[in-house]
Amino acid sequence: MAELALKQAVKRYGATQVIHGVDLEIDDGDFCVFVGPSGCGKSTLLRMIAGLEETSDGRMTIGGRDVTHMDPAKRGVSMVFQTYALYPHMTVRENMSFGLKIGGTPKAEIAKKVDEAARILKLTDYMDRKPKALSGGQRQRVAIGRAIVRQPDVFLFDEPLSNLDAELRVEMRVEIAKLHKQLGATMIYVTHDQVEAMTMADKIVVLRDGRIEQAGSPAKLYEDPDNLFVAGFIGSPRMNFFDGTVVASDTGQVTVSVPSLGAAALPVRVSRQLVAGQKVKIGLRPEHFASDGPMRAELEIDVIENLGGVSYAYSSTEGEAHPVIVELRGTARPTEGGPLSIAFDPAAALVFDSESGARIR
Template identity: 65%
Template sequence: MTGVTLSNAIKRYGDVQVIHGVDLKVEDGEFCVFVGPSGCGKSTLLRMIAGLEETTEGVMHIGARDVTRMDPSERGVAMVFQTYALYPHMTVKENMGFGLKMNGFPKAEIDQKVKAASDVLKLEDYLDRKPAALSGGQRQRVAIGRAIVRGPEVFLFDEPLSNLDAELRVEMRVEIARLHKEIGATMIYVTHDQVEAMTLADKIVVLRAGVIEQVGAPLELYRNPDNKFVAGFIGSPAMNFLEGVVGQGGVDVPALGRSVALSVDLPAPGTKVTLGVRPEHLEVHKGRGDLHADLSEALGGVSYLHLVAGTGERLIAEERGDDRAAAGDTVDISFEPHRAMVFAHDSGLRIR
C-alpha cells in the first residue's frame, strides 16, 4: 500500500477556481477524511486524486509515482461512490468480479479474490443473489467488495453512506472501520457528516471554499481548532459563539451579563472578539439567571437545552442526570474558563 501526496493542487473550470493550491500528505495505511460543508470542494479533490477530474496545476503522487497526468485506470485506486452502481442483472459474485473479468483475469483467480473479499465483508451467503434482493447496506458492501477485489493501492470513498438510513449508517460505519483495520489500506473518505469523520479518521482534512482550513487527528481538531470555522464544524452539537469585548480582566460577554476571565493573550481592551464554548462544557443552573429556555431536546441519557439570551443570541447546553431544565424555564449557565476559546471578531482566527 502507498500514500498520497498533493503539492499545490489547483482546479479551475474556465475562469472559476474551485481548489486553491492544496498541499496534503496522506500517509501509507492512513484513513484520511475530507470534511466540510456542501460545495467546499471535497468531492472535487477526491475526483482529482482518482483522475476523474483533471488537475489544472500542481503535482500529485501516489507512492513514488507522479500520477498527475495518468488515466484513472493507471493510478492504482478504486473508488466507492454514493450510489452503488451495481449491475441489476448480475449476481453479487458477478458484480464483484466484473472489473477483473474485463481485464482478462483467469476465472480461478477472480473466484479466489471474490471469495476473499466476501469473507471480509460477510457476504458469503449472498454471492448468488442479485442486487434487488439485497438491503441498502448489503449493496454498499458489494460496491466496497468490488473495489477490494481490484487490490488497489488507495481506496477512495465519496459519501458512501449518504443513501442509507440512520441505523444502517451506523452499521456500515463500523464495517468500514473494521475493514480498514483488517486490510490496512490507505483510504480517503469524503463526507459532510462530522460524526463519520470523528469516528473513522486517523486524520481529518477540514475544507472550506476549496482551501484546507486545518489538518489533524479528530480529537486534536476538537480540542485545538485554529479558527472559528473549524471550531464550529467539528463537534456535535456545534460550539456556541457569543459576541464579546475585551475588558480589563477578561472578556465582557453581554449575553451572559458578566466578564469571563481567560488565560490567553487577549488583544487591547475594547477589541471585539467572539467567545466559543461547547454545549457539553456548560453547566445549567435552574431558577436563576436571565437565559430563557425555549426548547429541550430529550434524547434519553442526554438533553440539549436551547437557550436565548437577552441580546437575542442563542446557545445550546447539554444536560445529563435526572434534574433537567424544561422549555419555559429561566436559567443561568457556568463553565470552567479553560474550556472557553476566543476568536478574532473579523478574521475568525483563534486567539491563544
Template identity: 55%
Template sequence: MAGVTIRDLRKSYGSAEVMHGVDLDIKDGEFTVFVGPSGCGKSTLLRMIAGLEEITSGTVSIGDSVVNEVAPSKRGVAMVFQTYALYPHMSVYKNMSFGLKQAKTPEAEIDRRVKAAAEVLQITDYLERSPRNLSGGQRQRVAIGRAIVRDPQVFLFDEPLSNLDAALRVQTRLEIARLHQRLGATMIYVTHDQVEAMTLADKIVVLRDGRIEQVGTPIDLYERPANGFVAQFIGSPKMNFFNVGEVVNGTAHAPDADTYIGIRPEHMQPCALDTAIVSGRLELIENLGEYALVHLIGEAGNDFIVKMEQAPVQAKGDMIGFTAPVDRIHRFDKATGLRHDS
C-alpha cells in the same frame, strides 16, 4: 499500499477557480476523511486524486509517482461511490469479478480474490444472488467488495453511506472501520457528516470554499479548532458563540471589540445568575433520556444550546445562568475567525 501527496493543487472551470492551492500529505495506511459543507470541494478533490477530474495545476502523487497524466485505471486506486452502481443483471459474484475479467486476470486468481473479499465483508452467502435481492447495506458491501478485489494502493469513498437509513449507516460505518483495521489500507473518505468523520478518521481534513481550514486528528479538531468555522463544524450540537471578551477566574469581561468566545454545549454548567459567564431565557427542552438538549435565547438575542444530564427545573421563559471550565472556553478573532491561544 501507498501514501498520497498533494502539492499546490488547483482546479478551475473557465475563469472560476474552485480549488485554491491545496497542499496535503496522507500517510501510507492512514484513514483520512475530507469533511465540509456542500460545495466546499471535498468530492472534487477526491475525483482529482482518482483522475476523474482534470487538474488545472499542481501535482498529485501516489507513492513515489506523480499521477497527473496517468489514466484512472492505472493509478492503483479503487473508488466506492454514493450510488452502488451495480449491474442489475449480474450476480454478486459477477459484479465483483467484472473489472478483473476486463483486465484479463486469470480465472483462478479472480475466484480467489472474490471469495476472499466476500469473506471479509461477510457476503459469501450472497455471491449467487442478484443485487435486487439484497438490502441497501448488502449492496454497499458488494460495491466495497468490488473495490477490494482490485487490490488497490488507495481506496477512495465518495459519501458511500448517504443512501442508507440511520441504522444501516451506523452498521456500515462500523464495517468500514473494521475493514480498515483488517486491510491496513490507505483510505480517503468524503462525507458531509462530521459524526462519520469523528468516528472513522485517523486524520480529518476540513474544507471550505476549495481551501483547507484545518488538518488534524479528530480530538485535535474538537479540542483545538483553528478557527470559528472548524469549531462550529466539528461537534454535535455545534459550539455556541458569545460576544464576551475574556473569562478570568470564572468572571466574564465586557464584550471585546476584537474577540468573542466559544463554548461547546456539553461543557456548559448551570449556575446562579450573578456568577454566570452567560445567561439565557429557556425556550425549549429536547429530553432524549440519556441527556437533554436545552435551547435558550441569550441576552443579545442569540440562540444557544446546552447539553445537560437532566432537564432543568426552571419553567419556559425563565432565565438560567451558565459557567464553564476556563480550559473549555475558546477565544476567536472577530476579523479573521482565527483562534486566540492567549
C-alpha cells in the same frame, strides 16, 4: 498500500477556480476524511485523486509515483460511489469480479480474490443473488467488495452512506472502520456529516470554498480549532459563540465582557496581549456547562431535546445569532419556558478574532 501527497493542487473549470493550491499529505494506512459543507470542493478533490477530474496545476503522488496526469486505471486507486452503481442483471459474484474479468485476470485468481472479499464483507451467502434481492447495506458492501478485489493502493469513498437510513448508516460506519483495520489500507472518505468524520477518521481535512481550513486528528480539531469555521463545524451540537469585548489584558490572560453570559467579565487565558476595546468571539461547547463552576449564566429555556441519557437545552439570547446550547445530564432537568442557572469554567473558553475568525491562542 501507499501514501498520498498533493502539492499546490489546483482545479479550474475555464476561468473559474474551485480548488485553490491544496497541500496535503496522507500517510500509508491512514483513514483520512474530507469534510465540509456542500460546495466546498471535497468531492472534486476526491475525483482529482481518482483521475476522474483533471488536475489543472500542481502535483500529485501516490506511493512516490507522480500520477498527476496518469490514466485513472493506472493510479492504483479504487472508488466506491454514493450510488451503488451495480449491474442489475449480474449476480453479486459477477458484479464483484467484472472489473478483474475485463482486465484479463485469470479465472482462478478472480475466484480467490472474490471469495476472500466476500468472506471479509460477510457476503458469502448472497453471491448468487442479484442486486434487487439485496438490502441497501448489502448493496453497498458489494460495491466495497468490487473495490477490494482490485487490491488498490488507495481506497476512495464518495459519500457511500448518504442513501442509507440512520440505523444502517451507523452499522455501515462500523463495518467500514473495521474493514480499514483489517486491511490496513490507505482510505480517503468524503462526507458532509462531521459525526462520520469524527468517529471514523485518523485524520480529518476540513474544506471550505476549495481550501483546507485545518487538517489533523479528530481530537485535535475538536479541542484546538484554528478558526471559527472549524470550531463551529466540528462537534455536534455546534460550539456556542458569544460576542465579547476585551476590557483588560495582561500577560497570559485577558478579561472579556460578554453581555449575553451576564454582567461578570470572563478571565480567559491567551498567550499574547490584546487591546482594550477589541472585539472577540468567545467559544464554549455545550458540555462545558455544568452545575458547578467559577462563573454562572442565567438563561431562559426555549426548547429541550430529550435524548435519554443526555438532553440539550436551547436558549435564545439577545444579540446572538444562534441559540445557546447547553448539555444536561442526570435526572433533574429544567422545563421548557423556565429559567436555567448554569455554571461554567472560563478556562474552557476559546477566543477568536471577530473580524478574521482566527483563533487567538
